[in-house]
Structures are given as structure tokens and as C-alpha cells.
Amino acid sequence: MIGDRRILAIVPARGGSQRLLAKNARLLAGRPMVAWTLEAARGSVLIDHLVVSTDDPAVAETAAEMGWPPPFMRPDHLSGATASVIDAIEHALDQVGGRWDYVVLLQPTSPLRTASDIDQAIRLCDETGAPAVIGVSPLPKPPSFYGRVDAAGGYTPGGVDLERTVVINGAVYVGRPEILMRDRTFQSKGVRAYSMPVERGWDVDTPAEFAVCEALFPFQAVEPT
Known part of the structure; x- marks a missing residue:
């Protein structure tokens, strides 16, 4: 929470994947990949509540083992390859109810982002009055x-x-x-960029990207506390 502003985090983790099967539950550095995003969210000092949106029992089990509230199981129309992340956010907002000043989307395919990244992005949105903030990285070459x-x-x-x-x-x-x-996108007019190094912004969608991500992973992450 920042002042009286309430912050909801949503982790969208559907089970299907066209290029890397069941990637969100796949073991990365000794833990299911989604666990690293849930761990980063746990370290945030600003998030007030977190929900996991999934259709995958393995993801739901990981969240439960880590002590998070029961995930919102997605209806069929939000579980396919054409499912919109905005529709998944809308579904989660409807399910959780209440008033929220900020929604934070944390995709499990970015397991190297930190709790500090999350909180700095939230503060940037709040301090600038921007409609949204999006994590960006420089070109890799x-x-x-x-x-x-x-x-x-x-x-x-x-x-x-x-x-x-x-x-x-x-x-x-x-x-x-x-x-x-209203806009059905985070890229509304006035959106601000939160800059991150390529290493922490690594996105996993393919087997090759998964292998690189595991190589980039901090050694201490293999032994979770």
C-alpha cells in the first residue's frame, strides 16, 4: 500500500503453451517457474493482495504450497491460446471484488524480476500520475x-x-x-517506462529461452529459503 492506495497483484498462469508445454509449472533452478514470480511478489512491500489466475492444477498446487490464497480457476474461454490477458485481469478483478487503485500484472514467464523491480514500478506510476507503467529493457546488442x-x-x-x-x-x-x-491495454496515452537490464527482464516462451534463463539464474536461487 502507498498511503491509502490499494494495490492488487495478478499472476496469470494458464497451463497451455504452444511453444513450451506446461512452462509455468516446469522446474527452473529447482522450483516451478511460477514460484519465482510468487517469491518476488512476497518480497514486495507495496502489494496488498495477490491472486493467481490459472487453469492448471499444478500451478494452483504450487501457489497453495507457498501459502497464497486459492487461485481463481479460469473458465474455458480464458484458457486457450487466444485468451486475452486483459480479459483474464477483468475476470480476476470481478472475482476478488473491492476497490483497487493499482493492478500489477506479474507474468510467470519473467522469473528473474525482483521485488524491488515490482515496487519501483508501482512507485513510478504513483509518483508520476501515469495511467500505467510497463517494464522495458534495452536492445540486447x-x-x-x-x-x-x-x-x-x-x-x-x-x-x-x-x-x-x-x-x-x-x-x-x-x-x-x-x-x-476502458482502454483494454496498458499502453494508454501517457504510459511510462520502467527500465530494467536485459538479464532481469528475460522472457521465457521457448525451450531455448528457458535454457538461457536457467543459465542466467543467480546460483543462490537453486537453494530456496
Whole structure:
């Protein structure tokens, strides 16, 4: 909580995945991948309440073992590959009820983000009055690696404003529920960026990305406390 502002965190963790089967429950550095996001949320000093939105019994079991409230089991129309994360957030808001000043979306596919990242993103949204904050990371290669390919296949170096170009990393989203539900996106006019290093913003969607993430994982994370 910040002052009298109430903060709800939502962890969307459906069971299906087209590129990495059951990835949210897959063991990463000794724990189900979703557990690392739940652990980071536990370390937040600002989150007032957290809910897990899932259709996967394995994810629900992990959340229960960690002492979190029972997850909201998604209806079938929110469980397929075409399910919208905004629809899942709306469903969770309807299920939990009450008044919330901020919604924090924590995707389990970003297991390297920290509790500090979560709290700094929330504070950035609150202090700036922005409708939302989105976690971003710089491009993974230095500017000299980028260029353009023309229609004939020719390569020209540069030509891109790399000093200001970033990628949305998926690690943390903060939004004001009324604006989020109105616009159906975190990218409303006035959205602010919370900058993170590439390593903490790593997003897992494929077996190769999973392997890299495990290699990036801090050694001490293998032995959870």
C-alpha cells in the first residue's frame, strides 16, 4: 500500500503453451517457474493482495504450497491460446471484488524480476500520475550490430535510433483499473517506462529461452529459503 492506495497483484498462469508445454509449472533452478514470480511478489512491500489466475492444477498446487490464497480457476474461454490477458485481469478483478487503485500484472514467464523491480514500478506510476507503467529493457546488442535490409537483400548499417529504442520485457506492468478496463491495454496515452537490464527482464516462451534463463539464474536461487 502507498498511503491509502490499494494495490492488487495478478499472476496469470494458464497451463497451455504452444511453444513450451506446461512452462509455468516446469522446474527452473529447482522450483516451478511460477514460484519465482510468487517469491518476488512476497518480497514486495507495496502489494496488498495477490491472486493467481490459472487453469492448471499444478500451478494452483504450487501457489497453495507457498501459502497464497486459492487461485481463481479460469473458465474455458480464458484458457486457450487466444485468451486475452486483459480479459483474464477483468475476470480476476470481478472475482476478488473491492476497490483497487493499482493492478500489477506479474507474468510467470519473467522469473528473474525482483521485488524491488515490482515496487519501483508501482512507485513510478504513483509518483508520476501515469495511467500505467510497463517494464522495458534495452536492445540486447550494441548499436553497431543493427542495420537495415532493403528489398533486394542489401544491408545498410545503422539508420535506427537505438539510443531510445527499447523492448517491452513482460516482467512488470502497473495500471489503474478504470483506465485499463476502458482502454483494454496498458499502453494508454501517457504510459511510462520502467527500465530494467536485459538479464532481469528475460522472457521465457521457448525451450531455448528457458535454457538461457536457467543459465542466467543467480546460483543462490537453486537453494530456496
